[in-house]
Amino acid sequence: MAFMNQKGGVGKTTTVVNLAAALAELGKSTLIIDMDPQAHATLHLGVEIDEDHLSVYDLLLSAETDPVDARRAVVKTRENLGVIPAVTDQAAVETELANAPQRHLRLRNAIQPLLSEYEYVLIDCPPSLGLLTLNGLAASREVVVPMQAHFLALQGVGKLLETVSLVAREINPKLRVSGVVLSMHEENTRLSKEIVADLEQFFKDSLQQDVPWKGARVLRPAIRRNIKLAECPSFGQTIFEYARWCPGAMDYAQLAANIATEWDRF
Amino acid sequence: MAFMNQKGGVGKTTTVVNLAAALAELGKSTLIIDMDPQAHATLHLGVEIDEDHLSVYDLLLSAETDPVDARRAVVKTRENLGVIPAVTDQAAVETELANAPQRHLRLRNAIQPLLSEYEYVLIDCPPSLGLLTLNGLAASREVVVPMQAHFLALQGVGKLLETVSLVAREINPKLRVSGVVLSMHEENTRLSKEIVADLEQFFKDSLQQDVPWKGARVLRPAIRRNIKLAECPSFGQTIFEYARWCPGAMDYAQLAANIATEWDRF
Ligand SMILES: Nc1ncnc2c1ncn2[C@@H]1O[C@H](COP(=O)(O)OP(=O)(O)OP(=O)(O)O)[C@@H](O)[C@H]1O
Ligand SMILES: Nc1ncnc2c1ncn2[C@@H]1O[C@H](COP(=O)(O)OP(=O)(O)OP(=O)(O)O)[C@@H](O)[C@H]1O
Ligand SMILES: [Mg+2]
Numbered sequence: 001m002a003f004m005n006q007k008g009g010v011g012k013t014t015t016v017v018n019l020a021a022a023l024a025e026l027g028k029s030t031l032i033i034d035m036d037p038q039a040h041a042t043l044h045l046g047v048e049i050d051e052d053h054l055s056v057y058d059l060l061l062s063a064e065t066d067p068v069d070a071r072r073a074v075v076k077t078r079e080n081l082g083v084i085p086a087v088t089d090q091a092a093v094e095t096e097l098a099n100a101p102q103r104h105l106r107l108r109n110a111i112q113p114l115l116s117e118y119e120y121v122l123i124d125c126p127p128s129l130g131l132l133t134l135n136g137l138a139a140s141r142e143v144v145v146p147m148q149a150h151f152l153a154l155q156g157v158g159k160l161l162e163t164v165s166l167v168a169r170e171i172n173p174k175l176r177v178s179g180v181v182l183s184m185h186e187e188n189t190r191l192s193k194e195i196v197a198d199l200e201q202f203f204k205d206s207l208q209q210d211v212p213w214k215g216a217r218v219l220r221p222a223i224r225r226n227i228k229l230a231e232c233p234s235f236g237q238t239i240f241e242y243a244r245w246c247p248g249a250m251d252y253a254q255l256a257a258n259i260a261t262e263w264d265r266f
Numbered sequence: 267m268a269f270m271n272q273k274g275g276v277g278k279t280t281t282v283v284n285l286a287a288a289l290a291e292l293g294k295s296t297l298i299i300d301m302d303p304q305a306h307a308t309l310h311l312g313v314e315i316d317e318d319h320l321s322v323y324d325l326l327l328s329a330e331t332d333p334v335d336a337r338r339a340v341v342k343t344r345e346n347l348g349v350i351p352a353v354t355d356q357a358a359v360e361t362e363l364a365n366a367p368q369r370h371l372r373l374r375n376a377i378q379p380l381l382s383e384y385e386y387v388l389i390d391c392p393p394s395l396g397l398l399t400l401n402g403l404a405a406s407r408e409v410v411v412p413m414q415a416h417f418l419a420l421q422g423v424g425k426l427l428e429t430v431s432l433v434a435r436e437i438n439p440k441l442r443v444s445g446v447v448l449s450m451h452e453e454n455t456r457l458s459k460e461i462v463a464d465l466e467q468f469f470k471d472s473l474q475q476d477v478p479w480k481g482a483r484v485l486r487p488a489i490r491r492n493i494k495l496a497e498c499p500s501f502g503q504t505i506f507e508y509a510r511w512c513p514g515a516m517d518y519a520q521l522a523a524n525i526a527t528e529w530d531r532f
């Protein structure tokens with residue numbers, strides 16, 4: 001499941017970490033893959049690795065001649081929760097793999113052996129539509145788009161869906177967009193009501209088209225703005241470790257329960 | 267004055283547009299340069315240009331052999347307020363100018379003839395440290411960093427200052443960081459108090475070093491979180507046109523007044 005949005009600061013990392021933590025608490029074996037060279041998901045979880053530990057960077061550079069075993073890259077960070085950490089060197093992958101064969105499939109190929117071990121794999125993408133995000137998309141079956149119910153946020157969605165279409169056509173025909181997670185949500189404002197209405201109308205119209213976001217919807221509940229969600233990364237904790245009963249934790253727990261009910265049908 | 271932060275969604279565009287509008291209302295002739303291919307500042311101001319109108323893209327590609335007159339690129343959008351609009355093609359500049367001579371100085375060279383006409387030039391940078399932002403930095407005397415008082419936001423500041431140092435050393439020795447604008451600020455939270463204290467300590471220590479951010483500080487007032495600031499872009503309005511007396515407008519007006527008092531001494 002790739003969590004992507006080229007717009008920065010919209011809650012991708014916060015959603016990946018806390019949703020994964022909630023799924024893990026529900027007993028689902030969950031893996032986080034941190035594609036962002038800024039390594040915020042890795043930091044958020046309080047994971048530090050020494051220089052020899054494998055990272056996403058190693059998986060991307062891994063070649064068929066000398067494949068890296070992705071299982072050695074996983075850090076078991078909590079019960080039912082593993083993470084393949086990010087490192088700053090990942091930023092160079094855009095140039096380093098610029099003309100490499102199968103440069104969009106590096107991640108997908110590398111994680112094949114892992115897939116049987118995890119019920120949920122959540123991929124945290126950087127704020128761009130470059131090679132790192134494309135690897136995340138090529139390796140996923142589902143795309144989730146965290147976003148704020150703001151005007152400028154809506155502007156970027158068109159470009160994002162274009163990219164998803166491109167990947168679905170050229171690289172990964174099974175890819176579909178499950179929907180949008182409303183992040184940092186301010187429920188009782190006119191703006192958020194209008195933006196949510198726009199989104200729901202858009203998804204309703206898409207039901208008639210043969211597009212990767214046919215059947216996508218606004219996932220519920222929205223995640224309300226809650227300062228605790230911004231505080232817990234500084235302690236290397238998930239929201240459930242930091243403030244078990246705060247609104248942010250309740251929202252992510254409910255979202256995870258809804259997703260699990262839905263996904264477990266397949 | 268370059269407004270930069272490689273982290274996305276931290277309030278660069280909102281700050282550039284509303285600060286510029288406030289300065290314009292104080293009677294200062296102000297120019298906004300929209301470096302972001304997403305063109306959010308251009309959108310925010312309600313500016314639409316037809317295909318032949320010059321944009322930042324044209325200024326960047328403008329060569330000495332066939333220079334473009336930057337004055338023709340300016341759209342007079344309100345009293346005392348001009349903007350050089352952005353277009354999506356700007357995103358390609360990274361590759362198009364990859365080996366071009368003076369690729370970091372394109373903007374600076376292009377806007378020379380304009381500088382005498384404006385008291386304030388505010389440059390809105392995209393969320394990256396690439397060629398567009400470097401052009402913004404090379405063309406500026408001052409750097410302002412909009413950011414949220416959040417833990418993950420602090421992580422990016424180191425890398426940002428490294429880039430500013432690089433530009434100051436290699437390209438633009440006059441460049442200095444005036445400070446940080448706290449954006450989407452939630453004043454009474456423990457987190458924001460801690461982060462602000464960290465920032466103020468950091469700037470205090472920097473007074474002893476010969477760095478471009480010597481003398482930088484947390485600019486006041488902080489801009490409080492206020493939904494009106496997220497609503498007005500959808501109407502193509504500045505906060506002063508949309509909700510003249512809301513907290514967001516008061517904060518930007520005060521910030522502009524403080525900046526003007528300070529800058530007018532030079
Ligand atoms: N619901 C929320 N309430 C309050 N703060 C939040 C919430 N969600 C995220 N934040 C904070 O907002 C900031 C941006 O969130 P986050 O880092 O998750 O976004 P992102 O999309 O991953 O950013 P990037 O594009 O840089 O990867 C962080 O400081 C985070 O702690
Ligand atoms: N003080 C504020 N209160 C409420 N909402 C705000 C505030 N400042 C900015 N916003 C909203 O937050 C979102 C991000 O702000 P903005 O677009 O200015 O950030 P940015 O740093 O320019 O983003 P990008 O990196 O994409 O260029 C926008 O939807 C904006 O309307
Ligand atoms: Mg992130």
Ligand SMILES: [Mg+2]
Nearest residue numbers: 278279302306
């Ligand atoms: Mg912006």
